Amino acid sequence: MARRNKIYEGKAKILYEGPEPGTLVQYFKDDATAFNAEKRDVIDGKGALNNRLSEYFMTGLNNVGVPTHFLKRLNMREQLVRACEIIPLEVIVRNYAAGSLSTRLGIEEGTQLPRPIVEYCYKDDKLGDPLVTEEHIAAFGWASQQDMDDILSLALRVNDFMSGVMFGVGIRLVDFKIEVGRVYDGDFQRLVVADEISPDSCRLWDLETGRKLDKDVFRRDLGNLTDAYAEVARRLGVMPKGTTPMSKPTLIN
Incomplete structure (x- = not known):
């Protein structure tokens, strides 16, 4: 081989x-x-x-x-x-308060948000993937305004799809993160969902019991x-x- x-x-x-x-x-x-x-x-x-x-x-x-x-x-x-070409951002969509959002804003974990909240983190392990705003993204040239409009649209469409799929099998989609990449066809560029979508990148809770079915099981030593x-x-x-x-x-x- x-x-x-x-x-x-x-x-x-x-x-x-x-x-x-x-x-x-x-x-x-x-x-x-x-x-x-x-x-x-x-x-x-x-x-x-x-x-x-x-x-x-x-x-x-x-x-x-x-x-x-x-x-x-x-x-x-x-x-x-x-x-x-991966845009150096983690795009996070939150439907319920959990994790760092609860810690930062003092919102009880599990609280349903009034609407999906989209956040952005700069992808850099050495810096701990810090939270950034669209102002940072524009100022440092990580993505154009058109890119950001397209990224927001992609993220919310993924949220609609994933929320429906998971609800259908008795699981609440609490939040998730995606990465977005640029694909070039000649001079034409389009954005695509890249990396992965899995329990590693989502928070998934059983609708009835609240049991965690995602990487929080590992983070919090909740089982196998x-x-x-x-x-x-x-x-x-x-x-x-x-x-x-x-x-x-x-x-x-």
């Missing part, structure tokens, strides 16, 4: 050079990190679950006309994606992270019902 050219390695994924120009292979690791990587562990099966769940969400978004970088799943841990992610996969039909995840979960091909 030929050695692949590694393009980038992050906390949860590795990007390799793709088989065709303009493509990348995105590999999902089992690594789990929190608090800007101050807490870390390796969780067996996490990467495979996130690969399949991100495939599910990205495919659904593509099908409803929300463009993403996702092309196809290659195997249990890898997917083929379009190469894109693979069990939580597998429950999301089962409800969405990505994982067969009745399957008990062991070190490596059983997923539908």
Whole structure:
């Protein structure tokens, strides 16, 4: 097997050079990190679950006309994606108060917000991904005003889709974050949802019990992270019902 050219390695994924120009292979690791990587562990099966769940969400978004970088799943841990120029922002959409919003503003966790709130963080691990405003984004040239209008539209469309999908399986979409990339076709540029959408990048609570089904399980030591992610996969039909995840979960091909 030929050695692949590694393009980038992050906390949860590795990007390799793709088989065709303009493509990348995105590999999902089992690594789990929190608090800007101050807490870390390796969780067996996490990467495979996130690969399949991100495939599910990205495919659904593509099908409803929300463009993403996702092309196809290659195997249990890898997917083929379009190469894109990542805008250095984390785009966060909040439907309920939780996490840093509750801490910053003193709002009780779980409080429903009057409308979805969109926030932006500058992607820089060394700085702890600080919260920034549109003024910062414009001043430092990270994105144009047209880009910001398109990013806001993308984020809210993702929120509408994800909220509906999760509500249908008894899960509340509390908040989530996405990354956005630029794809070029000649002189024409368009923005797409990039990176991943998975329980790593969302807060997901059971509608009836409030049980957390996302990375807060790891952050707050609330139980087995693979069990939580597998429950999301089962409800969405990505994982067969009745399957008990062991070190490596059983997923539908």
